[in-house]
Amino acid sequence: MGTRDDLLAAAKQCLAERGYARTTVRDIVSASGTNLAAINYHFGTRDKLLYQAMLESSSTAVQQILDSLPAEHPDDPAERLHAFLQRLTDSFTTDTALWSANAESLVQALHAPDIRTELGAAQGRARAGLSDLFGDEPADPAVGAVLQTMIGGLLIQWLIDPDHAPTADTIVAGLRALAERTGPE
Template sequence: MGTREDLLTAAKQCLAERGYARTTVRDIVAASGSNLAAINYHFGTRDKLLNQAMMESSAAAVQQILESLPDRAGADPAARLHDFLQRLITSFTENPAVWSANVEGLAQALHSPELRAEFGSAQAAARTGLAELFGLVEPDSRIGDVLQTMIGGLLVQHLVDPDHAPTAADITTGLRAIAAFLPPTRPRPAP
């Protein structure tokens, strides 16, 4: 790896360990083994470096979601959903630094149009991939909308209190209970 990549790796590590507000250039320099001038040379400012690190962490998080999608040729849709949720929860447990940095990035995106645009694009890609989870001939984008919304809450619960966060079985059982309360679906309006 080169200096630029070392700085990005160190910034991601610092974001996961300390958060955006508490990460200093000294932290990044110490973790990367580089110097302050390298941050200025490669990124211009600490904020630009941290923003790039957050965007890359977000992309990695979205990629993990998409990679956790079960084989479409495999089990029935209910089993696919359960398998997907189980893989996702396992990813939260095995890769907490990636997911912590993702949450940090979401909070910072409220103050950065560049990050907001990047996160919006990443979320749109995730919703599209999630809509294809069930292998329907014509994927329903609303499925991706619901799953992406649910993932955010699930992620926060697993980062804050993993011992009491819902399991894949809890979620699928809860979805069935909610579905029982819903009226029959109406045709989707034409775009």
């Protein structure tokens, strides 16, 4: 990796460990093994470096969501949903730094229009990809919207209290119960 990549990797690490507000240029320099001038040379400011790190983390998170979509169980929607949720929640614990940085990005998007625009587009890509979970033709955008909404809450629960966060089994059972209670349209 080059200096620019080292800075981005360090910024992502700092976002996950310290959050945006508590990450200093010294933290990034220490984690990257570079120097302060490198931040200014490659990004101009700490904020621009952290914004780029947030955008890349969010893009990686969306790709992780889409990569969690299963290829197996094409004829069993419940099994496909379960496999997807299991893979996704597994990634919450195996790549906590990615998901922590992503959560930090969501909070910062409230105050940074450029980040908000980029993250909104990324969420749109995720919703579109999630719409295809069950292989329906045409894909159902409502499915993508519900799953994307659910993922946000699920992520926060897994980051805050993974020992008590809902499992794939719990979510599938809960969705079944909701479907039974709400009945057909």
